[in-house]
Amino acid sequence: MSAAEQPYHHGSLRQVLLARAESTLEKDGVDGLSLRQLAREAGVSHAAPSKHFRDRQALLDALAESGFRRLTAALGRAVDEAEPHARARFAALAHAYVTFALDHRELLALMYGSKHAPGAAAELVDAGRAAMDLTVRIVAEAQAADEIGPGDASRIALVAFATFHGIATLAAGGMLEDAPVDEVVTAASDTFWRGLARA
Amino acid sequence: MSAAEQPYHHGSLRQVLLARAESTLEKDGVDGLSLRQLAREAGVSHAAPSKHFRDRQALLDALAESGFRRLTAALGRAVDEAEPHARARFAALAHAYVTFALDHRELLALMYGSKHAPGAAAELVDAGRAAMDLTVRIVAEAQAADEIGPGDASRIALVAFATFHGIATLAAGGMLEDAPVDEVVTAASDTFWRGLARA
DNA sequence: TCATCTATGTAGTCAATGACAACATTTTGC
DNA sequence: GCAAAATGTTGTCATTGACTACATAGATGA
Numbered sequence A, B: 001m002s003a004a005e006q007p008y009h010h011g012s013l014r015q016v017l018l019a020r021a022e023s024t025l026e027k028d029g030v031d032g033l034s035l036r037q038l039a040r041e042a043g044v045s046h047a048a049p050s051k052h053f054r055d056r057q058a059l060l061d062a063l064a065e066s067g068f069r070r071l072t073a074a075l076g077r078a079v080d081e082a083e084p085h086a087r088a089r090f091a092a093l094a095h096a097y098v099t100f101a102l103d104h105r106e107l108l109a110l111m112y113g114s115k116h117a118p119g120a121a122a123e124l125v126d127a128g129r130a131a132m133d134l135t136v137r138i139v140a141e142a143q144a145a146d147e148i149g150p151g152d153a154s155r156i157a158l159v160a161f162a163t164f165h166g167i168a169t170l171a172a173g174g175m176l177e178d179a180p181v182d183e184v185v186t187a188a189s190d191t192f193w194r195g196l197a198r199a
Numbered sequence C: 001t002c003a004t005c006t007a008t009g010t011a012g013t014c015a016a017t018g019a020c021a022a023c024a025t026t027t028t029g030c
Numbered sequence D: 001g002c003a004a005a006a007t008g009t010t011g012t013c014a015t016t017g018a019c020t021a022c023a024t025a026g027a028t029g030a
Helices: A013-028 A035-042 A056-081 A086-103 A105-112 A121-144 A153-172 A181-196 B013-028 B035-042 B056-081 B086-103 B105-112 B121-144 B153-172 B181-196
Strands: none
Touching: A013 A035, A013 A056, A013 A105, A056 A086, A056 A105, A056 A121, A086 A105, A086 A121, A086 A153, A086 A181, A105 A153, A121 A153, A153 A181, A153 B153, A153 B181, A181 B153, A181 B181, B013 B035, B013 B056, B013 B105, B056 B086, B056 B105, B056 B121, B086 B105, B086 B121, B086 B153, B086 B181, B105 B153, B121 B153, B153 B181
């Protein structure tokens, strides 16, 4: 046999599959993702991926979960780097969310797509909750600092998160028309904050 | 031949395909939609649908466009039936949006999915814009009545629309946790309106 | 050390699907 | 009436996800 012999075991197939899958996802959309194509690109047989992902949906779930973890990390980083005032942190969170959405349009759609396997959904839901928890923390801090009025922090954070999420998805879908994304995000953050302000 | 002879031409294949497609869409998700299965259900050959839809995506685009039209109609109806005050109309719009989202989860995901055919996207985008225009109208009316402060009505409406959209998609994806949807919608509408209020 | 158990990969197969081509039957419009 | 456009049918193909049986490597432990 030739010198360029490949070892029988790939060594990091799972990682490679996930990496190429995400790249393909953003390029061709979720419909352009084929297990067999991924296998070809990784230089393994067409059935090899099944040893790492029960089925196609399991791969998508893994991508989504990874997406949630990175989204949460990005949001946390943005909040930590922002000015140490609730108002600024709130805005930073919003901008970071939209930035992530624009950088990972297809991934975001996958993350919030409702078609999650009933079984694997647990870890996925947990990963999603973490991003929300971050928002709750900011709201609670703002209330503690008396920057905004009282009220159920979880509920307030939920509405805030939904607002950011809405802008992010519209932006990712190119539905913000010609409006500059940053301006829209700032406007939303400002308006929302004003609505929460202490009377 | 038997008496139960079917005419060579179906007569309303396009309508039937769209109707069954939407029903299947909500039941099995977009991945569960198969042109061949639809053809079987309609009692025609597997290639018949291609005479009405260039490809699978064209069918999905048609569904999405129909969804936007009905969403706009539902929003318009809700606004018309609400108390004749901008505040009430605003809230009615929000609730109607979320109600539509919960009643057509998969359809909504399809409508806002970014994978629209470049060509057919024109009519689709127009249909989507109509829903937004409705929101602009409400905002402009509120400004005219001096109920909210000044500002670019389109921009304000865009942010409002995004907020409603965010709640709707989170609700449709079951990500509102245990929070009662109506309460969240009301809270969002109230907070946003307060943020817009005249100083 | 070596036997075996488990993880990982391969080859082969199957039914379903979307797309396309060639052809048939109506319907429409001139 | 007749030509052309609509609408349907049959046949075919490559791709795909899923499954089965089997091969090989690496890990575990007596």
